[in-house]
Amino acid sequence: MFQFSITASSVLKQLIFKPCSLRCARPYVNFVRQLAVSTSELPKPPKKSPGKFFLFMQDKREQIFAENPGKKVTELAKIAGAMWNKLDEKDKKFYEEEDLKRKQEYAKEYELYLGSLTQNQINQLEVEKHQKILSRKERKQKMIQKRDEKELAKPKRPSSAYGLFMKDFYAKNASKDSVKGSSFISFKVIADVWETLSNEEKMVYSNKAAELVKEYRKDMLKWYHKMEDQGRLELLPKSYQRLATKSKPERKRKSVEKKEE
Structure with a gap:
């Protein structure tokens, strides 16, 4: 069984909280994953409160489905949202208080949960938490990149x-x-x-x-x-990024030399 080192933990935190390309971060993440391998799985943590709106949705789920058969989940969610907006303050307060109560219970249960873990399990939990943060950052970066590529009219790959x-x-x-x-x-x-x-x-x-x-x-x-x-080099493939980092005169000189040969 591997022991999770403080050095590896600090490296991972630096990758998360300091500006760094996710491409350069990936090898370190894989390294930390290997350090965190454990023969025993983590016990399931207590569940968080889903939030006041979702508590309301749980109560109204059967009613919404019964009154709107055959509709898509996205349409049902819009209907639930409209119902929530029409709810009076008294009823909304009920769900707000229920949400607060569940959050307080979760905080107590989570403290007991952490107390029941071994040091190796706590280390593994920390790694998984950081991995989730990196995963969210990566998904967000991909979404931003796709949006930028669309706005900058990146050519679409042709059909086969x-x-x-x-x-x-x-x-x-x-x-x-x-x-x-x-x-x-x-x-x-x-x-x-x-x-x-x-x-x-x-x-x-x-x-x-x-x-x-x-x-x-x-x-x-x-x-x-x-x-x-x-100056949008982050949108280019690695091979082209390496070429682009060279000075244009140098690239032009090499191109001329190649032609002369």
């Missing part, structure tokens, strides 16, 4: 040969009964039709896909140059 065939099939047969119904049936129909195509017919889509890939690569290279000029 089969993807182009699917689009073509839908365009030609959208009004026919053969593709109506569930998406599962539609995909099955398309897959069956694709299998019946000759190699020559499939090659038409393969050639078109290859042409689109060439155009995509050209567009991506232009986009990389644009991001480099704007």
Whole structure:
């Protein structure tokens, strides 16, 4: 059984609370995970209060489902939100007090829970807590990156040969009964039709896909140059980041030397 070192814990905290690329953090996170391996699983901690609104939703769940059969979860959540907003202050106060009561009970139960753990389990709990923080930071960073890429008009990856065939099939047969119904049936129909195509017919889509890939690569290279000029190197792949960190005159000189050779 590994003992969790103070050094590893301090390294992980620095990665969380100090500015650092998540790419550079990942090897350290994996290292700490190995240190935290334990033969015994952590006992389940006490549950937190879900919050006043979710306590209200739990009470009204059956009513909402009964009055709105067949509706999506997102629609049911909006209905519950509207019901909560219409609730008078007296009823809201009931759920606020219940939420506060549960939070106080949770604080006491969690203190007892920590007291029941061994030192190794406490170390493991600390690592898992830091891992969750890093995971949230990583998800948030990915969301921000996707948003930025969309706003900065990053070229979209083209469809494959089969993807182009699917689009073509839908365009030609959208009004026919053969593709109506569930998406599962539609995909099955398309897959069956694709299998019946000759190699020559499939090659038409393969050639078109290859042409689109060439155009995509050209567009991506232009986009990389644009991001480099704007100083958005974090949006570029590692291989291009290393190239971009070199001075432009040096890159130009090497390019000229290569041509002369």
